[in-house]
Amino acid sequence: MIVAESKPLTEVANLIDNAKKVLIVGCSGCVTVCMSGGQKEVGILASKLRLLRKKEGNPLETVEVTLTRQCDPEYVETLKKYVTDDIDVIISMACGVGVQFLAERYNKWVVPGLNTKFAGGTTEHGVWEERCGLCGECILYKTGGICPIIRCSKSLLNGPCGGSQEGKCEINSEIPCAWQLIYDRMQALGRLDLLMEIQPPKDWSKSRDGGLRKVVREDVKLDE
Amino acid sequence: MNNSKMQQLLSQGKFLVTGEIGPPKHANPERIIKHATELKDYVDAINLTDNQTAVVRLSSIAASVHVLQAGVEPIMQMTVRDRNRIALQSDLLGAYSLGIRNVLCLSGDHQSFGNHPMAKNVHDVDSIQLIQIVKNLRDKKIFSCGEELKGQEPRFFIGAAANPFADPFEFRVLRLEKKINAGADFIQTQVVFDMERFEQFMAMVRKRGLHKEAYIIAGVMPLKSARAAKFMQQSVAGITVPEDIIKRMERADDPKQEGIAICVEQIKHLQKIEGVAGVHIMAVMWEDIIPTIVKEAGLHNR
Numbered sequence: 001m002i003v004a005e006s007k008p009l010t011e012v013a014n015l016i017d018n019a020k021k022v023l024i025v026g027c028s029g030c031v032t033v034c035m036s037g038g039q040k041e042v043g044i045l046a047s048k049l050r051l052l053r054k055k056e057g058n059p060l061e062t063v064e065v066t067l068t069r070q071c072d073p074e075y076v077e078t079l080k081k082y083v084t085d086d087i088d089v090i091i092s093m094a095c096g097v098g099v100q101f102l103a104e105r106y107n108k109w110v111v112p113g114l115n116t117k118f119a120g121g122t123t124e125h126g127v128w129e130e131r132c133g134l135c136g137e138c139i140l141y142k143t144g145g146i147c148p149i150i151r152c153s154k155s156l157l158n159g160p161c162g163g164s165q166e167g168k169c170e171i172n173s174e175i176p177c178a179w180q181l182i183y184d185r186m187q188a189l190g191r192l193d194l195l196m197e198i199q200p201p202k203d204w205s206k207s208r209d210g211g212l213r214k215v216v217r218e219d220v221k222l223d224e
Numbered sequence: 225m226n227n228s229k230m231q232q233l234l235s236q237g238k239f240l241v242t243g244e245i246g247p248p249k250h251a252n253p254e255r256i257i258k259h260a261t262e263l264k265d266y267v268d269a270i271n272l273t274d275n276q277t278a279v280v281r282l283s284s285i286a287a288s289v290h291v292l293q294a295g296v297e298p299i300m301q302m303t304v305r306d307r308n309r310i311a312l313q314s315d316l317l318g319a320y321s322l323g324i325r326n327v328l329c330l331s332g333d334h335q336s337f338g339n340h341p342m343a344k345n346v347h348d349v350d351s352i353q354l355i356q357i358v359k360n361l362r363d364k365k366i367f368s369c370g371e372e373l374k375g376q377e378p379r380f381f382i383g384a385a386a387n388p389f390a391d392p393f394e395f396r397v398l399r400l401e402k403k404i405n406a407g408a409d410f411i412q413t414q415v416v417f418d419m420e421r422f423e424q425f426m427a428m429v430r431k432r433g434l435h436k437e438a439y440i441i442a443g444v445m446p447l448k449s450a451r452a453a454k455f456m457q458q459s460v461a462g463i464t465v466p467e468d469i470i471k472r473m474e475r476a477d478d479p480k481q482e483g484i485a486i487c488v489e490q491i492k493h494l495q496k497i498e499g500v501a502g503v504h505i506m507a508v509m510w511e512d513i514i515p516t517i518v519k520e521a522g523l524h525n526r
Contacts, residue, residue, distance in 0.1 A: 154305070154331050154345065158352040159399045161331040162387030162414055163461040170461030171334045183392045196398060198356065198406055201309060201349045201368060 001030035001121065002095040003128045004037060004114040009048050012091065015111040019060070019088035022049070024113070025079060025102060026066030027094035034128055037093035037114050039066040045093065045113060063087070070098025076105050083108060118150075136206030136213065142194065144185040149202075151178035157199040159183075228325040228381035229297045230269045234410065234439045239495060240502025241523050242299060242412070242441060243267040243514050245291070247282035253290045256282070259511040260294035266518040269297040271328060271412070271504070275306065278338025285315060288324045299383060299412075300324050303332025308348035309357065309368045316358060320378035328383035328412060329354040351384065352406045358382050359407030384408035386440075388425035389418060389464045397428040403438075410439040412504045417445075417456070417465045419493060426497050435499025442494045445506045446513055447483035450474040484517060491521040 007015075016022055024042050032038030046062040053060035065082050067075045070092060083090070083106050090106065092099040093113040103110040118130035133150030139157075140147060149155050153171050160179030163170025167180045186192050234240055243263050248255055256272075263270060272287040288298035300319055307315065316327065331351045335343045349357065349368075357368045358380050365373045384403040388396055400411065416422045422442070429435050447453045450473035457465035469486060476482030487505075494500050503523075507513050518524050 153334055153336075154350070155347045156331065156350040158350050158402060159395060160390065160392070161351075162385060162390045163334070164390050164392070165461060166391060171336045177391070179395075180392055183395050192398075195395075196402060198352060198402060200356075201353045204348060 001033055001119070002097075002116060003034045003118055003120045003130075004031050004095050004116045005034075006036055006041065006045070007113060007115055009045075009052065012045065012111075012113055013049060013052055016049070016060075016089045016091065018058070021061040021063070021086050022089045022091055023063045023065065023079075023082055023087045023108075024091045025070065025093060025098075026064070027070040027092075027098050028066055029069045029071065029094070031094055031098075031114065032066075034122075037095075037098075039064075042066055042093055045091070070094035070101055073101065073105070076101050079106070134208075135202070135204075136208075137203060139199075139202075142197075142199065143182045144189060144191065146178060146182045146185060148178050148182065151176075151181075157202060159195060227379070230299070230326055231381040231409065233268055234501055238268075239523065240269075240439070240441055241267045241518055242269045242271060242502065242504045243511065244271040244273065244504065244506045244508060245287065245511060246273045246276055246508045247284065247287040249279065249281050251282060253282065253287070256287050256290045257294050260291040260296045262512055263514055264294065264296050266515045266524060267296070267505070268502075269299050269326060271299045271301055273508075274301040274303045274330070274332065275338070276301075276508075277333045278305065278335045278340065278343075280339060285319050285322070285324070288319065289322050292323050297326065298324055299326040299328055301328045301330055302354065303330045304347055304349050304351060304354050305332030305335065305345050308346050312349070312354060313357065313361065313367060316361060316378050316380070320376075320380065325379075326381045326383060327358060328385065329358065329408075330385055352402055355382055355384055355403055355406040355408050363407075381409050382407055383410045383412060385414070386411050387414040387462050388416075388422055389414055390462045393421075393425075396425065397432060397434070400429065401432060401434055404434055408438050410441060410501075412441045413443045415443040415445040415456075415463055415506055416490060416494065417463070417469055419490065420466075421464070422494075423497065426499055430499050435501075439501035440499055441502040441504045442497075442500050443504045443506055444487050444490050444494070446487040446510065446517060447473055447479075448510060449479045449483075450476075452483075484513065484520065487517055488520045491517070491523070 024046050026039050026042035027037050042064045046064050050060050069075050090108050090110045091113045092102050095116040099112045119132040120128050120130040123129045135149050164177040169175040169177045245259050270291050272284045274284040275281050284300050288300040291298040329351050335345050360366050362379050365377045386400045453470050453473045456463050491503050
C-alpha cells in the first residue's frame with residue numbers, strides 16, 4: 001500500500017490560511033489502512049482545526065467527506081455536491097495521487113493534509129516499512145525477493161559496500177543491510193552463484209526520470 | 225600518451241607505496257602542493273579523495289592535477305554518489321586529458337555522514353558498474369550506452385576498493401573477484417588493524433588466485449592516540465581495531481611514537497604476506513608523517 005502520515009497540525013493550519021470553510025476529504029484506500037487519512041482521521045483533523053481557530057477567535061467551518069478512493073475519477077465525481085461556492089479550501093487526506101485528482105477535477109485551492117511516504121506494508125502494529133521503490137522494472141528475481149534499489153541506502157546492484165557491519169547499514173544501526181539479507185537468503189536457497197553475475201547499470205528511463213509514467217492496457221480500455 | 229607509472233612499477237614487481245591527501249574545504253591548493261612535494265621522494269603515487277565523508281571539498285580531478293604538477297603521480301578517486309553515468313564518463317575523459325592515469329572507483333560514503341545530509345544521492349551506477357565503464361572505454365572504446373568512442377580513449381589503470389573487515393565476511397572475497405572480473409587492475413584495501421582477519425582474507429584471495437589477477441595494496445593508518453584508536457573501533461563503519469592495539473596505545477608514554485611503531489610493524493608484516501603488492505598509507509590530517517613511516521619501514525630508496 002501507499003503509506004502516508006499526517007502533516008503537523010500547525011502546518012495544515014498555515015496551509016488553509018484564513019479560510020472560513022474547508023472541505024476535508026478522506027480516502028478509504030491505503031491511507032485508511034495505514035491510519036492516516038481515513039474517516040476517523042478526517043474527523044480528528046476537523047475537530048483539531050476548529051478548536052485551534054476557536055481559540056484564535058476566528059471560527060472555522062468544516063465539511064467532512066470520505067471517498068471510497070481518491071485515485072479514481074468515478075469516486076472523485078461523487079464529491080461534486082460538497083464542493084459548493086462557499087468552500088475556500090479543500091484538504092485532501094489521501095496520498096499525493098488523491099490530492100492531484102481532486103485538484104484536476106475541482107477549481108478550488110486543494111492542499112495536502114498528509115505527507116506521502118512510500119510503498120510498503122505493516123511489519124508490526126503501528127510500524128510501516130518501505131518495500132518497493134516503484135522503479136518500473138522489477139529485479140526481485142535476481143536478489144531472492146529482497147529489493148536492493150530501495151532497501152540498500154546506495155541502491156547497489158552488485159553486493160554490499162564496505163560499510164556493512166554485523167548485518168547493519170553504515171548509515172544507521174537500526175537499518176538492516178539489504179545485501180546482508182540478500183546474501184543470507186541466497187545462501188539458504190543455494191543460489192549464491194547468482195550473486196557472482198555482474199549486474200549491468202539499471203535502465204532508469206523506466207523509473208521516475210522520464211516525467212509522468214503511464215500504463216495503457218488495450219485489453220481493458222473501453223471502445224468509444 | 226604516457227602510461228601509468230604506478231602500473232609499470234607494479235608490473236616490475238616493486239613493492240608499491242601510496243599515500244593519500246584529502247583536498248581542502250576551500251579553493252586554495254597550496255596545502256595539496258606542499259604535501260605532494262613533501263611526499264614526492266617517499267611514495268610512488270598519491271590518492272586524492274573525492275569529497276570524502278560526503279563533505280564538499282576541492283574536486284579530486286583538480287587536486288590530482290595539482291599533485292601531477294608537483295611531480296607526483298596521482299590516483300584520482302571517483303565515487304558514484306554525486307554523479308550519474310553522463311558526468312562520470314565526462315569527468316573520466318577530462319581527467320585523462322589532464323594527464324591523470326589512475327582512477328580508484330568507489331561507491332562513496334553516504335551523504336548522511338557529510339555536511340549536506342539533505343542532498344539527493346545519485347547512485348545511477350554502482351562501483352562495480354563504474355569499473356566496467358572505465359574498462360569498456362579503455363579496451364572496447366565504447367561508452368556505457370554502447371556507442372563507439374571515436375578518437376583518443378582514456379587509458380586508465382583501474383583501481384577498486386576492498387574491505388576485508390566488513391560483512392558478510394565470506395562475500396568480501398567474492399565481491400573482490402567480481403571487481404576484478406569487471407576490470408579492476410589494482411585493489412586498495414580498507415585500513416588493516418586486525419592482521420589475523422586480513423591474513424584469513426588473503427588466504428581466501430590466494431585460494432581463488434585473485435592476487436595473480438590484480439595487484440592488492442593493503443591500507444595502513446598511523447594512530448595518533450588511544451582516543452583516535454577507540455573512535456576508529458567504535459564509530460567508523462567498516463573498520464575494526466583489535467583490543468591489543470587499543471591497549472598498546474593506552475599504555476604508551478608517547479602515543480604518536482607508538483602509533484608510528486605499530487604502523488611500521490604492520491607494513492613489515494604485510495610485506496611478508498604472499499599476494500600483497502604494496503601498502504597504502506592513509507594519514508589524512510597527518511600527511512607529513514608519511515616520510516618517517518616509509519623510512520622506518522625500510523621502503524625509502526628501494
